[in-house]
Amino acid sequence: MTRNLIPGVLAMAAIVVASNILVQYLFGQWLTWGAFTYPFAFLVTDLMNRIYGAAAARRVVLVGFGVGLLCSFIGTQIMGEFGPLVTLRIAIASGTAFLTAQLLDVAIFDRLRNGAWWRAPMVSTLVGATVDTTIFFTIAFSTWLIWLEPGNDISWASEALPLLGLGPAAPLWVSLAVADWGVKLSLSVIALIPFRIIVQRLSPKST
Template identity: 60%
Template structure:
């Protein structure tokens, strides 16, 4: 059965690696990164594994993705980039901790919520679990990574992310708020959209895998 999980593990690892690379590329004047469009696919992989192979298989895939993310963060923390007269780590400490924590908690929550709604209509479990998991992921990541109210990482770690504390109009139009709040909201909107779109590949993949598993 472990071999059956391998495609899910590889898919999750590929998504995590791709997202860690693509997050470096900004779009829409820095409002989003290309990684915002690949990372939500992790919820699709988790939900497919959960539907076809069960919660334990989904959790194994999640832990594989978590380990992959930790490795990416360790590598990124050793890469030094050049700014305007200064240098900085590609993956600062706060972002590394936020990324790993948000991923693990949100994905495991997704697995639990999916199980809660497993017996309903086919779309209910993946949609509800992804919406809740995505919202939790966004809230945890951006708060831990950028909120000025969290000071446990120390002044050096805060300095690496204090650019996100700048007060700017919310979504470029509303009342002034810390930049990271706008970034979080934009990220969540992408996750929300992809949660709906992902129902199509979820349905197709599950219909292909479920009969194959039944005859295996």
């Protein structure tokens, strides 16, 4: 690993660790604090992609994936009030969503890198965030994947409630997913500001 990648690796690792810790703490009825830190993983991936290229970005993603696996393993060993802090389904969902979404982000960004400066980070993050949310919540909480961990009671996640407390009835996990997705989309727009500033400082000729 080249020295140039170390800041990206450290930033990705810090985001993954922080998100795994903060996901244990609720923010309102539909979110956890981790929802506000994890989306910045896309910012790190996009910065590495813009400045050092797709291959470098993929290496940083793989490091983040490894750190996530370690966090999940540690979480399975810590018992909370209702069992392990991280269940098998959560671990599978988290790892699959992260790796798929981040690598997709890298591929889309690389294809769009020659367009307007904001196009690649915006489109790649929006698509990646949508895929990430869909994969994670579907694997973690949908009833049709109960066979992944039959002993894990997730019936609470399927309770029919008004969507986000206002809309038509839907399983609770759908409201959680929509709220999480909304935060990711909002932060993807905000992240364009530090993206532009950092790219201009580190790679003045980039657009």
